[in-house]
Structure formats: C-alpha cells, structure tokens
Amino acid sequence: MTKVELGADGKPVVPGPVLDAVRTLIEWAGDDPAREGLVDTPRRVARAWLEYCQGYEDDPAVHLSRTFEEVGGYDEIVLLRDIPFQSHCEHHMAPITGKASIAYLPRDRVVGISKLARVLNGFARRLQVQERLTAEVAKCIWDNLHPQGVAVVIDAQHGCMTGRGVRTPGVGMVTSRLLGCFLDDERSRKEVLSLMGY
Numbered sequence: 001m002t003k004v005e006l007g008a009d010g011k012p013v014v015p016g017p018v019l020d021a022v023r024t025l026i027e028w029a030g031d032d033p034a035r036e037g038l039v040d041t042p043r044r045v046a047r048a049w050l051e052y053c054q055g056y057e058d059d060p061a062v063h064l065s066r067t068f069e070e071v072g073g074y075d076e077i078v079l080l081r082d083i084p085f086q087s088h089c090e091h092h093m094a095p096i097t098g099k100a101s102i103a104y105l106p107r108d109r110v111v112g113i114s115k116l117a118r119v120l121n122g123f124a125r126r127l128q129v130q131e132r133l134t135a136e137v138a139k140c141i142w143d144n145l146h147p148q149g150v151a152v153v154i155d156a157q158h159g160c161m162t163g164r165g166v167r168t169p170g171v172g173m174v175t176s177r178l179l180g181c182f183l184d185d186e187r188s189r190k191e192v193l194s195l196m197g198y
C-alpha cells in the first residue's frame, strides 16, 4: 500500500483519484454523488478501506518474536478458540465474517496468547480467500515458533454468497490447516479438533 499521509485532523488524506473512483461507483450504481447524504461518502469509504486493508502494513511474524520459556513444564496444547474476525474476499471485495480457532503444541517456548489473534488479523485485514488465510496463519506460527504442531480451523460466512449471487444466508465455509503432529498423529488431531469443538 502507498504511504498514507495524515491531515490536520489526524485522519488519512485521501487522494483525488480515489475520491473520484468512489464517486464513479456511486453514480454507476444509480445514485447522485453530489446529494447531501453522499457528498462525504467517498472520503469515508476510502478511509474505511484503509482500515479493512490495514494488514498490508503489518508483518504478522513480528507478533511472534517475543516468546516465554518459563511455563512450569507445560507441554500440552495451547488453543485460542472462536476468535471473531473480519476479512474481505478478493473476488467481490465483500465481507467475510467468522471465527477462527488457532492451536499449537509448543516445543520449548510459548507466545503471549493475544499474539495468535494479532497474527490472524494481520492476514485477515487484506483481500483474501479463506483457504489462503487459513494456510498463512498456520504457516506463520509454524515458521516462527517451531512448535510440534499447529492447527487452524476457520468457519466463516461470505457476504458475496449472502447479500448477492447465490444468496444463501447462514451457510458457513469451514477450512482447516493442520501441520506437524496434528497432521501426522491421529490421536493428536482428534484431541485438538475436539478441544476446538469439532
């Protein structure tokens, strides 16, 4: 993403061509971008998209750089369950909303638990497909924590399937990526999926 300049109000300055693009879209959709209720909308939309896509500014691996080794001999699964998240699909730029469960089996160190949700957000706040989001979160934890296993399961609804197109509200898409012992060892896999509630 291009470097964002902040204005006197502390909010991002939106370049003219970006405002024009949103105005064009409003007009093309059938409304009048000059009417009172819509006149500030292009600026709001552009700033909203900066937030939705904040992940491009983030290197999620950085969140895993601080680890703790003193965990009283704890060597079982660590799981952060049902983390709510929002992303946007790269096909329609429509919202993807859902929950993710992220687990790992530590080898010799653990990470602050909030960092797993930060890694998820770093990848979710981009234009995504759910399969890639699932795989990227798992790989980031695997590459940076070097654990014995990683399991990521995402259950999400796609706005492009609920508000348009096939229009099937309530349908969840479930994706998973299992690495290390959760892939190779059936007992470990069953244990982690059962802790996640699957």
Ligand SMILES: Nc1nc2c(ncn2[C@@H]2O[C@H](COP(=O)(O)OP(=O)(O)OP(=O)(O)O)[C@@H](O)[C@H]2O)c(=O)[nH]1
Binding pocket: 089, 090, 091, 128, 129, 130, 131, 158, 160, 161, 165, 166
């Ligand atoms: N596998 C996968 N598909 C996705 C994801 N997000 C959206 N899609 C799908 O991307 C596909 C794009 O298909 P296209 O035929 O190119 O687009 P479209 O004409 O708008 O398709 P419809 O949604 O069926 O109306 C659709 O089937 C979407 O449901 C995702 O995260 N993973």
Ligand SMILES: [Zn+2]
Binding pocket: 089, 090, 091, 092, 093, 094, 158, 160, 161
């Ligand atoms: Zn879509």
